[in-house]
Amino acid sequence: MRADATRNLNAVLRTGARLLAEDPTVSMATIATTAGVDRRTVYRRFATREALLAAVFQAKLDSAEQVLDAARLEEAPVAVALHRYVEGIVPVSREWPLDVRRMMRADPVANERRETQSRRLDAFLERATTEGLLRADLAEGWTRRVLDQLVDSVAHDLPRLDPPQAADLVVATFLDGVGRP
Known part of the structure; x- marks a missing residue:
C-alpha cells in the first residue's frame, strides 16, 4: 500500500473510532470530512458503516x-x-x-x-x-x-x-x- 493510502486508512480508522464512540449513527461522509479525506476514499475501502466498524x-x-x-x-x-x-x-x-x-x-x-x-x-x-x-x-x-x-x-x-x-x-x-x- 502506498504511504498516502496507508496514512488515509489510518486517519479514517482512528477518526471513525472516535466519532462512532461519540455517536454510533455518525455518517460516513462526516467521518471522511473529519479525517481529511474524500468520501469516495472511505466508500472505496468500506462499503458500509458496519465494514468500517469491523x-x-x-x-x-x-x-x-x-x-x-x-x-x-x-x-x-x-x-x-x-x-x-x-x-x-x-x-x-x-x-x-x-x-x-x-x-x-x-x-x-x-x-x-x-x-x-x-x-x-x-x-x-x-x-x-x-x-x-x-x-x-x-x-x-x-x-x-x-x-x-x-x-x-x-x-x-x-x-x-x-x-x-x-x-x-x-x-x-x-x-x-x-x-x-
Whole structure:
C-alpha cells in the first residue's frame, strides 16, 4: 500500500473510532470530512458503516494483542507485567474508544479473538492471586472488573495523565485496593 493510502486508512480508522464512540449513527461522509479525506476514499475501502466498524474493531484488537504480548504476562514479575499492561493499554483505550463488546454479536471471529485476549488477562490475574499479590477471598471476577474499570477511568476521565503516570496510578490503586494486605 502506498504511504498516502496507508496514512488515509489510518486517519479514517482512528477518526471513525472516535466519532462512532461519540455517536454510533455518525455518517460516513462526516467521518471522511473529519479525517481529511474524500468520501469516495472511505466508500472505496468500506462499503458500509458496519465494514468500517469491523475494521476499527480489528485495529483495536491488533493493538491490544501487541500490548498483551509486550507486557509478558506469563513470565515477567507480576507488578512489572501489570504496569507494562496498563501503560500499553491506556493509549489503546484512548486511541480506539469504541467498546469491542458492541461488535461481538455481529462478528464471531472478532468475538473469539477478544475472548482469547480476555482469557490471557484472566490467567495473569489468577497468577497474581496464586503468587499472593491479590486477595483470594474476593468474589470471582471482581479483580478483573476493578482492573478494567480503573483502566477505563484513567484512560478516559484523566486524559492529561501520560501512560506511565496513568499506569503508576492504576497499579498503586489496584494492588493496594485488591492486593493482599
